[in-house]
Amino acid sequence: MTADCLAPRHAEPEPAAPYAVLCRPCTAWLRRDLRLLPRLHAGLGELLDPRRAGGPGTGSGGGLPYHEPAADCRSQIAHDAEYWVTVVLAERQPNVCPVRTLPAMCGWLAGQVSWAAYRPWAGDMAGALADCRSRAMAVLDPMPRADIPVPAALNWCPACREAGQLTAVVSQSERDRRPSVVWCAACGHEWDVTQWLRLGRDIIRNTQGAAA
Numbered sequence: 001m002t003a004d005c006l007a008p009r010h011a012e013p014e015p016a017a018p019y020a021v022l023c024r025p026c027t028a029w030l031r032r033d034l035r036l037l038p039r040l041h042a043g044l045g046e047l048l049d050p051r052r053a054g055g056p057g058t059g060s061g062g063g064l065p066y067h068e069p070a071a072d073c074r075s076q077i078a079h080d081a082e083y084w085v086t087v088v089l090a091e092r093q094p095n096v097c098p099v100r101t102l103p104a105m106c107g108w109l110a111g112q113v114s115w116a117a118y119r120p121w122a123g124d125m126a127g128a129l130a131d132c133r134s135r136a137m138a139v140l141d142p143m144p145r146a147d148i149p150v151p152a153a154l155n156w157c158p159a160c161r162e163a164g165q166l167t168a169v170v171s172q173s174e175r176d177r178r179p180s181v182v183w184c185a186a187c188g189h190e191w192d193v194t195q196w197l198r199l200g201r202d203i204i205r206n207t208q209g210a211a212a
Contacts (some may be wrong), residue, residue, distance in 0.1 A: 004018050004127055007022055007030075007130075009127070020117045021117065021123055022123065024164030025166075028115070029130065033129045033132070033133045036083065043136070044074040073139055077102070081109065085109060088109065092115070097172070145170060146172050147167055148168040148170055150168060154207065157189065161190070162184065165187075165207030171181075182196065
């Protein structure tokens with residue numbers, strides 16, 4: 001039994017994993033977002049340090065600098081982590097509950113992702129935490145990159161042989177000197193643009209072999 005993935009990141013319908021409500025890439029991205037959020041939360045906190053120079057959204061005139069976008073985004077991350085911990089606890093009722101610090105909550109939730117991917121609210125969870133991640137990165141990074149899922153028929157990693165784990169991360173600004181890459185959420189392997197042709201050939205070879 002397979003339905004469409006309920007995560008909101010797809011422009012076109014994408015099949016979920018069997019019996020789940022998320023596809024495998026979205027499940028991997030949800031786990032990755034939970035691992036990134038504590039670091040992003042800490043980075044946003046640095047923008048609120050009064051010892052730092054004022055920047056966008058800091059106000060003007062006298063008084064301590066205040067970065068309103070960073071404060072709002074930081075508050076939303078904490079709120080959403082607390083909310084989803086409460087949702088999972090209500091359904092699973094585990095013997096061990098996370099300490100209510102952001103790193104502990106996000107780490108605990110990351111450990112629940114394999115189970116959560118089968119819950120009807122998993123799409124809302126993935127969407128909310130992806131929004132937190134993208135908002136935080138937009139505040140912290142003036143040149144955010146686009147995350148482009150690799151089509152399901154070609155989404156196979158030659159490094160670990162897992163399907164559905166590849167995503168292209170592409171620079172959107174000419175001023176951004178960071179390389180565009182394809183990366184695997186399962187094993188962490190990356191291919192830069194000089195390796196994409198060989199990557200494509202390996203994937204097509206595997207696809208043709210599977211079809212033979």
